[in-house]
Amino acid sequence: MLSRTADSLYWVSRYVERAEYLARILEATTRLSNLPSSYGGAASEWISAVKTAGCGEIFPQHHDSATESSVHHFLCFSPDNPSSIRNCIEVARSNARAVRTALTSEMWDALNGAWLELKKYDGKKLTRDDYGRFIEFVKALSLTFDGSAYRTMLRSDAYWFSRLGVYVERADNTARILDVKYHVLLPETEKVGGSLDYFQWTTILREVSALTAYHWVYRESIKPWLVADLLIFNRQMPRSLASCYENISRFLDAIGDSYSRQGPAQRMARKTLSTLANRKITDIYDHGLHEFITDFINDNNRLGSTISEQYLI
Amino acid sequence: MGANRRMAAFDEMSGFDGATRDAYAKLETWLKTTPPEEFSTRRSQADVFFRRIGITFAVYGDEQSTERLIPFDIIPRVITGPEWARLDRGLRQRVTALNMFLKDIYGPKECLKARIIPDDLIYRNAGYCLQMINQPVPHDLYVHIAGIDIVRVDADNFYVLEDNARTPSGVSYMLENREVMLRLFPELFAQHRVAPVENYPDALLATLRSLAPRTAAKDPNVVLLTPGQFNSAFYEHSFLADKLGIELVEGTDLFVRDEVVYMRTTQGPKRVDVIYRRIDDDYIDPLAFRADSVLGVPGLISAYKAGNVTLTNAVGTGVSDDKAVYSYMPEIVKFYTGEEPVLKNVPTFRCREPDALKYVLDNLGDLVVKEVNGSGGYGMLVGPHATKAQIETFRKKLKHEPEGFIAQPTLALSTCPTFVASGVAPRHVDLRPFVLTGSDGIRCVPGGLTRVALKDGSLVVNSSQGGGTKDTWVLDA
Structure with missing residues (x-):
C-alpha cells in the first residue's frame, strides 16, 4: 500500500484514541474536583489535568489560571490547542478523507458523522451539562470508530x-x-x-x-x-x-x-x-x-x- | 430582467404544447399522485444520504465552506432508447474524430494542409503543447475519457455545446445519483426499464488497462493522480479510485527514476504504468511546465516521453477544448471520418473574424459570449440576462482581445420538471455523457450527468455557479 495511506490510517487512529483519552481525563477530573476539599477535591486538579493531557507548556501561554471552564474549553475546543478534542477529530477526519478508500464505509461514517456533529458546538456557550454530553459523544465516537475498524476491515x-x-x-x-x-x-x-x-x-x-x-x-x-x-x-x-x-x-x-x-x-x-x-x-x-x-x-x-x-x- | 425576454423552451416532459410525452407518462402520474409530504421526506433522505457519504464539492472563491453539497433533484430526466441510439452514434463519431484530430495536429498536420482549420488557431492556441509535437503517445490515442456537453432544443435536435477533452468531471454524480434513486424510489424502476450505468467503473478500468504502454507488465499498475483533498472534485477522485480498486495517489506519492515512474509504498517503490491524472497539464510536472507547481511529479514528462508511462488524458488535449476550435468541429468530423456529423454544433461566431465581431458587438444583448479557453461557466456573458454594465465590460474585453472570445445565439435549452421552493417547475438542463476510448475500442454507458440550472430562467447549469443535478434515465427501447 501507499506509504501515505498507511501514514494516514495510523494517524487517524492515533487522533481518535487521543480524543477519547482527553475526554476521559476531563470526566475523571470533573468528578474529583467536585469532591469536598477534605476528600482531595481541589482546584489544583485542573492544572494536573492539563499536564496529563500533555498541554502543561502551552496552556499557561493562553490562560492565567486553570479552572473547570478554562480547562474544558482549552482541551475540548480551543483553536490555540493543537491537541484539543476538536482538532483531534478534525485532523482525523481530514486524514481519513485523504485516504477515504482505505477505510471501510462504517469507519468513514463514524468519523464524518462526528465531524458534522462537532459543528453543532461551534460558537455556542456550553453549560456543564453540555460538556457532559460532549464527553459522552467523544467516547461514543472512539467506540464506534474502533468497533467499525475491528468488525469491518x-x-x-x-x-x-x-x-x-x-x-x-x-x-x-x-x-x-x-x-x-x-x-x-x-x-x-x-x-x-x-x-x-x-x-x-x-x-x-x-x-x-x-x-x-x-x-x-x-x-x-x-x-x-x-x-x-x-x-x-x-x-x-x-x-x-x-x-x-x-x-x-x-x-x-x-x-x-x-x-x-x-x-x-x-x-x-x-x-x-x-x-x-x-x-x-x-x-x-x-x-x-x-x-x-x-x-x-x-x-x-x-x-x-x-x-x-x-x-x- | 430575463423574464420578459425569455424564449419558449422545449420541455422534456411536456414538449412545447403541454401534451405529456410518452416517455414521461408514468413519471407524470407519479408526480400527480404522490402526496407532497412523501416527496419532501424523500428529498431530505436524499440530502442526508449525500452528506453522509461525503459527496461534497468545493467552490473556489467561496470562503464560507470548503465543502458543499451539489443540490440533487429527485425528478429524473428521461431519454428514449432511439434518442440515445442517435446520441451514442454521434458521440462515438465525435470522439473518434477528436482523437484523429489531435494525432494529426501533433503529427503530420494534414488538416492544416487541407485548410480545414486556420494555422494560427492551432499554433497560437494556449492549449497547443509544443512538447507534444511529433511525440508518439501510447496507442496513438489522446482523449481516453471525454465529457461531451449536449443540449436539447426541441423534439429532434441535440447540439454539442462543448467538448471536454482534458479532465472532465461529474461521473461520480451520475453513479451516485442512480444509487440514491434506486434506494428512494424502487417502484419507479419497476415501472421503467432504465438502462444501468453501474458498469461504468468496470468500463473505465478496462479502458485504462488497455492503454498501458506496450512495454508494461501483463498486469499493469494503474493509479489515479489527484491534486489532493482540497481540490473541488476530490470526492470524485477518491470515489473512482475506490470503485476501480486502484491507488489514489498525490504528486508526492510518485517519483521518477531513470525515466520510470514509481509510487512509494510500505514495501518500497512500485512501478506505475498508467496514470489517470486529474491534474491539469500545467501542474503535472514542475520540470516540464509550471515550476511553482507542488501538485505534480518532477520528471513525469520525461518518463512519459520515453514511453514508459501512459497519461490519461494525454498532455496537450486542451487544444480541442478551445471554443474557437470547437466551431470547426463539423468540418473536423467530416475530414477525419468521411461522414456527416451526427451531432450538430451550436452556430458560433468567431470574434477573431472581423465580420463576426461586428455582428457580435451589435447584438451583445442577445448572445452568449464565452472565453475560448474558459470552463466551468466562468468568464461568460449571457446577454439576455446581463446588466448594462456587464455588457459594456464585455464590449471592452471583446474589442481588446477579439480572438479570446466566441459568441453563440442564446439557445432555448430544454427544461425538465424540477422541485423548487414553490413546487414543481420547469428548469433548464443539459447533459454530459462520458465517452471512454481504449486501445480495444470505445465504451459509452447509456446516460450521463444531467445538470439543471436551479434559478428560474437561468441557463447556467455549472455546479460552481449554483446548478444542481438529476438522475438521467435512458429507457431501454
Whole structure:
C-alpha cells in the first residue's frame, strides 16, 4: 500500500484514541474536583489535568489560571490547542478523507458523522451539562470508530497500521498519566498519606476506565502500588503498557510477516515487550517509578519515529 | 430582467404544447399522485444520504465552506432508447474524430494542409503543447475519457455545446445519483426499464488497462493522480479510485527514476504504468511546465516521453477544448471520418473574424459570449440576462482581445420538471455523457450527468455557479 495511506490510517487512529483519552481525563477530573476539599477535591486538579493531557507548556501561554471552564474549553475546543478534542477529530477526519478508500464505509461514517456533529458546538456557550454530553459523544465516537475498524476491515496491512496507531497512542497516554501522578503512587513500603490520596487513585483508574477492572483483578481495596502494577504490567488490562506493547508487537509482526521483512521497529517493540514481561513492580520502585516512566515515554516516541521511517515515508 | 425576454423552451416532459410525452407518462402520474409530504421526506433522505457519504464539492472563491453539497433533484430526466441510439452514434463519431484530430495536429498536420482549420488557431492556441509535437503517445490515442456537453432544443435536435477533452468531471454524480434513486424510489424502476450505468467503473478500468504502454507488465499498475483533498472534485477522485480498486495517489506519492515512474509504498517503490491524472497539464510536472507547481511529479514528462508511462488524458488535449476550435468541429468530423456529423454544433461566431465581431458587438444583448479557453461557466456573458454594465465590460474585453472570445445565439435549452421552493417547475438542463476510448475500442454507458440550472430562467447549469443535478434515465427501447 501507499506509504501515505498507511501514514494516514495510523494517524487517524492515533487522533481518535487521543480524543477519547482527553475526554476521559476531563470526566475523571470533573468528578474529583467536585469532591469536598477534605476528600482531595481541589482546584489544583485542573492544572494536573492539563499536564496529563500533555498541554502543561502551552496552556499557561493562553490562560492565567486553570479552572473547570478554562480547562474544558482549552482541551475540548480551543483553536490555540493543537491537541484539543476538536482538532483531534478534525485532523482525523481530514486524514481519513485523504485516504477515504482505505477505510471501510462504517469507519468513514463514524468519523464524518462526528465531524458534522462537532459543528453543532461551534460558537455556542456550553453549560456543564453540555460538556457532559460532549464527553459522552467523544467516547461514543472512539467506540464506534474502533468497533467499525475491528468488525469491518480486511485483516491486511491497512488494518495493522490502523491498530498500531491505536496502541502507540494509548501507550503514550497511559504513560503520561503515570508521569503526572507518579508521586501519589507510592510503593508498599512507604507510609500512605491517608484518605486524601484514595480519590487520586480512583481518578487514575477512571482515566483508564479500569476502576471495576481493578477490583476483579486484585480483589482488594485500592493500593497505590497495585494501581501502578495494573497500569504497567497487567496484560489483561487493555490500557496497560504491557497490553499495548503486546499488541504493538503483534501488529508489527503481522506487517513484517506479510512483507517477509523484519526491521528495527519490530526489534524495538519486542525489546520493550520483554522488559515489561520480565520486571516486577517492586524492581520499578527500587529504580524509581519516575525514571522508568520517563524512559518508557522516550522509547515509545522513538518507536513511533522508527515505524514512520520504516514504513510511512 | 430575463423574464420578459425569455424564449419558449422545449420541455422534456411536456414538449412545447403541454401534451405529456410518452416517455414521461408514468413519471407524470407519479408526480400527480404522490402526496407532497412523501416527496419532501424523500428529498431530505436524499440530502442526508449525500452528506453522509461525503459527496461534497468545493467552490473556489467561496470562503464560507470548503465543502458543499451539489443540490440533487429527485425528478429524473428521461431519454428514449432511439434518442440515445442517435446520441451514442454521434458521440462515438465525435470522439473518434477528436482523437484523429489531435494525432494529426501533433503529427503530420494534414488538416492544416487541407485548410480545414486556420494555422494560427492551432499554433497560437494556449492549449497547443509544443512538447507534444511529433511525440508518439501510447496507442496513438489522446482523449481516453471525454465529457461531451449536449443540449436539447426541441423534439429532434441535440447540439454539442462543448467538448471536454482534458479532465472532465461529474461521473461520480451520475453513479451516485442512480444509487440514491434506486434506494428512494424502487417502484419507479419497476415501472421503467432504465438502462444501468453501474458498469461504468468496470468500463473505465478496462479502458485504462488497455492503454498501458506496450512495454508494461501483463498486469499493469494503474493509479489515479489527484491534486489532493482540497481540490473541488476530490470526492470524485477518491470515489473512482475506490470503485476501480486502484491507488489514489498525490504528486508526492510518485517519483521518477531513470525515466520510470514509481509510487512509494510500505514495501518500497512500485512501478506505475498508467496514470489517470486529474491534474491539469500545467501542474503535472514542475520540470516540464509550471515550476511553482507542488501538485505534480518532477520528471513525469520525461518518463512519459520515453514511453514508459501512459497519461490519461494525454498532455496537450486542451487544444480541442478551445471554443474557437470547437466551431470547426463539423468540418473536423467530416475530414477525419468521411461522414456527416451526427451531432450538430451550436452556430458560433468567431470574434477573431472581423465580420463576426461586428455582428457580435451589435447584438451583445442577445448572445452568449464565452472565453475560448474558459470552463466551468466562468468568464461568460449571457446577454439576455446581463446588466448594462456587464455588457459594456464585455464590449471592452471583446474589442481588446477579439480572438479570446466566441459568441453563440442564446439557445432555448430544454427544461425538465424540477422541485423548487414553490413546487414543481420547469428548469433548464443539459447533459454530459462520458465517452471512454481504449486501445480495444470505445465504451459509452447509456446516460450521463444531467445538470439543471436551479434559478428560474437561468441557463447556467455549472455546479460552481449554483446548478444542481438529476438522475438521467435512458429507457431501454
